[in-house]
Amino acid sequence: MKSGSDTHDQIREIAWMHYIAGLTQSEIAQRRGLSKMRVHRLVQAAHEMGIVKFFVDATPADCVALETELIAAYGLRSCTVVPDAGLPATMAGAMPAVASAGARFLHGRLESTEKLVFGIGAGRTMSEVVRALPRIRRRKAEFLSVTGDFAALSAANPFEVIHLLIDKTGGTGYAFTAPLIVDTPEDRALFLRQRSIQTSFHRLRSADLIVLGLGHIGPGSFFQSFDLLSDGEQTELARGGVVADLAGNLLDADGQFVDSGIAQRMLGMDRALLQDREVVAICAGLEKWQAARAALRSGHLTGLITSRGLAEKVLSVV
Known part of the structure; x- marks a missing residue:
């Protein structure tokens, strides 16, 4: 049964x-x-x-075939490609199926009764994943936000994502008590010296698994949706070759970190913490294909959960 x-x-x-x-x-x-x-x-x-x-x-046999191609091309340990089910291949169309697959993956990891520490991203994708997650009582689970907050009060805010996980599991959680983007590099340096920020980074060192969404640059991005950057600043990102945000770290099309400009004002996860641990990205919609390819090229992902349209696009462009 x-x-x-x-x-x-x-x-x-x-x-x-x-x-x-x-x-x-x-x-x-x-x-x-x-x-x-x-x-x-x-x-x-x-x-x-x-x-x-x-x-x-x-x-969908073709989805399993795409998973196998992505695993081989980018050295992934896990991969899930969900069908588009006749819906538009946009973020809005693909989100329900991708979020469901992400929730299934997270639920599978939560089946363990051992103490587990999860680094959790924020944004619209992770919000939908957590909303789709069935309740499962895991008081030993600990959830840590990997980026600063968006300021806007919405379900995609890191505080809300962590709070909902605590509610659904009975576990514990810690938010990253700082903005995602500050006004100056000097402000960033000041925040990084704060004890609460250092404590957050210290806790993340013990994370068994990092699960996060991927931010893209351009129309419909979270930078635009949550008014995190002005139009001029978003144009600056695009001109600087930035195509992706990975846990508060900017990437160019080749998957290399960008350290200049706005990157000097962002409070994201210490990139060293992305190494030597399981990092699974959940990504829906063709708008994000460049961001997904950049994150894969960076070598920091061990797993990917995405839609068929996006997977085909990433694999078709060398």
């Missing part, structure tokens, strides 16, 4: 990956962020429900 948290679509997807795509249960567990026991239970449920015959119906 399947549990309440095992949806029919998930059981069907795991069955397809195992029996048609030929992935082992261990490989599926790593790619989907699930325990091996959970994958075994899902495979067993597929048998009990009678959906495993000669093939698994209505499962």
